[in-house]
Amino acid sequence: MSLFRNPSDQPLWKDEFSVFTADERYVTRRQFTKFLSLASLGMFAGNLWILAKTFFVKTPEFPSTVVAELGEIPVGGVKLFTYPAPQDHCILVRTGDDKYVAYSQKCTHLSCAVYYSAQQGRLECPCHQGYFSIKDGSVLQGPPPRPLPRIVLERDAGKLVAKGVKVGEHG
Amino acid sequence: MADLPSPNQRRGLVAIDGAMALMVILLVVQIWLLSATLEGFLAGHHGVALPAAIFSGLLFAACVTIDAFVERVDRESRKD
Structure with missing residues (x-):
């Protein structure tokens, strides 16, 4: 044939x-x-x-990197840092007296940089109005298909240390 | 003027057209499955990859079967 x-x-x-x-x-x-x-x-x-x-695909190994001193940023304040590579921009937010969260700053829609809206209490992407929960990085509204990758933080001698990145997980 | 197809050939053409439409539907489902699997994979849900691959394989097998059917019907309808 x-x-x-x-x-x-x-x-x-x-x-x-x-x-x-x-x-x-x-x-x-x-x-x-x-x-x-x-x-x-x-x-x-x-x-x-x-x-x-x-x-x-093997699980990547993440370095331990100090991202901030405890109390360095005020409640509701943010600090930008890079983790794990210099081109991976992240955002650290102090949401309470003793609460810190950090996420990748890259929107999961089209990779615009998200920022923290203290008034709304959420992370917002200015490009297409994609909103993410500050509690767990989950999508609240808009076109992003996935939650923001979360940076695992630990405290060590008065410092906040980034220990890893959790992709696609809430909380 | 071209010869009119025989009733057998007409039946064969209808069967082939139906089979083609079914293949297009299967392919659309497969495209959706691939995009959904990729989306899940990028979101860290690795558990969906295996069932999706199996289902996609079944859809491919169905397409090949239909293709063989079209081949057979076409051959038989040309005998007339």
Whole structure:
């Protein structure tokens, strides 16, 4: 069985590169179903690729980095820092006397930088009005499809230390 | 003037058109499945990858089966 159309006695090149435009653009039903099958194979391969990624991706190791001194920022105040790499911008917010939270500053929609709105008590993306909960980084409104990655913070001798990044988890 | 298709050929064409429509529907479901799986993967939900891959494989098998069916119907309808 041939994958190519060859309905006439003409050589294949004359069939495929016909002087008649209509002939050249003609697609048979069998060709079209083969194309659909190939597209389906492509989708399946994509799913297999994602599956392979879940099996072979190892958990990244995050460094411990001091991001702020306790009491360095006022209640409702923010501090910007980078973690774990210098190009990964994050935002630290002091939400209470003894409460600190930190998230990646990159909106999960189109990567605009989010900022903290103290009045509304939420993180806001100015590009497309995507809002995130300050409590757990979950999406409150707008187009972002996922929560903000959360920076794991620990206290060590009066300092706030970033210990890791939790992606796609609430709380 | 071109010859009119025989009743058998007409039936074959209808069957092939129906099969093609079914394949398009299966492909749309597969595209949605891939995008949803990717979205879940990026959100850290790795558990969805295996069932999605199995279901996508089943959809692909269905497409191949329909393709074989189209092949057979086409061959048989050309006999007339």
